[in-house]
Amino acid sequence: MLVPVSESSAIAASPDELAPSAQRVGATELRTVQPASSEFRRWLDIVADAYPIMKLSTAEQRDARWEEERKLAPRQPEQRVVGAFRDGVLVGGMRLYDLRMCVRGAQVFSGGVGSVAVGLAHKRHGIARDLVRGFLLEYRERGAAMAVLYAFRPNFYGKLGFGHGAKLNQYAVPLTTLPDDGLRERVRALGPPDAEAFLETYNRVQARTNGLLRRERWRAELRLEQPQFRSFGFFDGATLAGYLSVEFRLGKSDTMNRNDLFVHELIYETPAALRALLAFARSQSDQFAKLIVNTQDPDFHFSLDDPRDGSDRSLFPPVYHTTNTQGLGPMYRAVDGAALLQALGGCRFGDLDAVVRIALADPFFAPLAGTRAVRFEQGQPAAVDASTPADVDLAIDVADFSALVMGSVRLRSLVAYGRAVLSKPDWLRRLDAAFDAEPPQCLTRF
Ligand SMILES: CC(C)(COP(=O)(O)OP(=O)(O)OC[C@H]1O[C@@H](n2cnc3c(N)ncnc32)[C@H](O)[C@@H]1OP(=O)(O)O)[C@@H](O)C(=O)NCCC(=O)NCCS
Numbered sequence: 001m002l003v004p005v006s007e008s009s010a011i012a013a014s015p016d017e018l019a020p021s022a023q024r025v026g027a028t029e030l031r032t033v034q035p036a037s038s039e040f041r042r043w044l045d046i047v048a049d050a051y052p053i054m055k056l057s058t059a060e061q062r063d064a065r066w067e068e069e070r071k072l073a074p075r076q077p078e079q080r081v082v083g084a085f086r087d088g089v090l091v092g093g094m095r096l097y098d099l100r101m102c103v104r105g106a107q108v109f110s111g112g113v114g115s116v117a118v119g120l121a122h123k124r125h126g127i128a129r130d131l132v133r134g135f136l137l138e139y140r141e142r143g144a145a146m147a148v149l150y151a152f153r154p155n156f157y158g159k160l161g162f163g164h165g166a167k168l169n170q171y172a173v174p175l176t177t178l179p180d181d182g183l184r185e186r187v188r189a190l191g192p193p194d195a196e197a198f199l200e201t202y203n204r205v206q207a208r209t210n211g212l213l214r215r216e217r218w219r220a221e222l223r224l225e226q227p228q229f230r231s232f233g234f235f236d237g238a239t240l241a242g243y244l245s246v247e248f249r250l251g252k253s254d255t256m257n258r259n260d261l262f263v264h265e266l267i268y269e270t271p272a273a274l275r276a277l278l279a280f281a282r283s284q285s286d287q288f289a290k291l292i293v294n295t296q297d298p299d300f301h302f303s304l305d306d307p308r309d310g311s312d313r314s315l316f317p318p319v320y321h322t323t324n325t326q327g328l329g330p331m332y333r334a335v336d337g338a339a340l341l342q343a344l345g346g347c348r349f350g351d352l353d354a355v356v357r358i359a360l361a362d363p364f365f366a367p368l369a370g371t372r373a374v375r376f377e378q379g380q381p382a383a384v385d386a387s388t389p390a391d392v393d394l395a396i397d398v399a400d401f402s403a404l405v406m407g408s409v410r411l412r413s414l415v416a417y418g419r420a421v422l423s424k425p426d427w428l429r430r431l432d433a434a435f436d437a438e439p440p441q442c443l444t445r446f
Pocket of ligand 1: 050051116117118119122123124125126127128129130151152153154156157159
């Protein structure tokens with residue numbers, strides 16, 4: 001997803017992970033484009049043409065955006081723009097992000113990429129492929145284990161080896177049906193002075209929530225400063241134990257009180273925090289009609305007394321009530337097998353005791369393709385020589401493997417669909433249980 005740069009969030013690289021300055025991939029030279037340079041302004045033209053949703057159609061709008069970018073750049077050392085040059089001419093580019101992602105409880109250095117764009121006059125010459133390959137090469141070189149992006153076209157990135165993340169569930173819950181037994185008197189509006197607590201609460205949840213990206217202070221500050229967002233926190237004593245960040249979405253022009261509360265983040269550490277925040281939202285029902293909850297929690301409907309969306313539509317006979325719509329967004333990709341195994345070395349894959357040989361198909365990125373063996377001891381993985389006798393062999397494509405590692409798909413489903421093949425079908429139950437994980441969440445825009 002492409003959003004104003006001020007809303008993106010990431011963290012800076014440590015010194016040993018500093019970015020290389022330039023590289024050649026195929027016929028394309030890739031190098032960092034500095035925000036103050038005229039090349040950056042040309043890059044903005046390419047991006048604005050590729051993403052009309054940015055609404056930067058005039059030169060004045062693009063100049064204003066350039067100025068905003070230049071101002072923000074010092075606050076955002078974790079991200080930079082890489083230009084693609086052919087014969088010295090800027091023909092495309094992308095924005096790269098240094099990220100820390102919670103994968104199965106481990107904090108994993110990962111690369112993020114966004115704003116992939118190729119000039120209108122230069123499409124279908126392999127430039128996007130070179131950009132994405134260059135992104136993978138760079139982050140592999142710097143020790144990253146995973147890559148993550150928001151796919152404007154999932155099929156485009158699927159071909160490049162990215163696997164789906166979890167689906168987002170969007171519930172439109174009439175406020176009057178929300179539970180009202182929470183302690184809403186412990187909820188208060190949050191403002192800029194609460195930035196530290198706001199950040200700490202998010203990062204405590206991040207540390208134990210699969211997929212969430214670590215966040216830095218400036219991101220929390222921005223959320224509390226930006227007038228389009230309203231945030232409300234639940235306090236357990238002095239501790240901010242949960243918060244709700246919403247935006248007001250207006251109803252139809254001829255209505256008064258049909259506006260919605262559109263949830264950007266619903267973070268809670270305890271059931272009491274969740275109940276209080278929902279009760280607080282309910283107390284706004286004189287002014288707002290629905291709470292639009294966006295969540296990757298597949299069980300969220302159990303938290304509601306009535307998860308129907310108010311349309312009273314039955315989807316399938318005899319009766320299936322419409323509850324929510326769904327969408328796919330983030331996609332994930334393994335970048336380096338050894339780095340991934342090292343990063344996940346302290347994780348438990350159930351209580352699996354076995355040597356699993358994994359044959360990874362990766363037509364797009366040769367460094368990852370091939371066969372590796374992993375020994376699991378009481379669930380903990382470690383690399384062993386590929387020639388080690390294996391209990392079972394798993395053949396899988398890198399996109400599905402990445403989704404499996406992230407927990408967005410069950411192994412048993414991939415096997416059922418013929419997308420993963422086990423040499424011994426009687427191992428399926430054990431391996432499926434071992435790879436099972438909470439579906440990954442992502443609340444960071446980039
Ligand atoms: C999408 C985009 C980045 C592709 O750039 P590109 O340099 O033309 O892409 P490449 O030449 O490297 O092509 C890579 C593959 O992408 C796919 N692809 C690219 N453009 C496509 C199109 N218009 N229709 C269908 N597939 C397309 C093809 O599979 C292609 O491989 P092929 O040529 O071997 O069939 C470019 O068209 C663009 O900037 N689009 C607007 C912005 C956008 O959608 N960006 C996000 C991409 S998810």
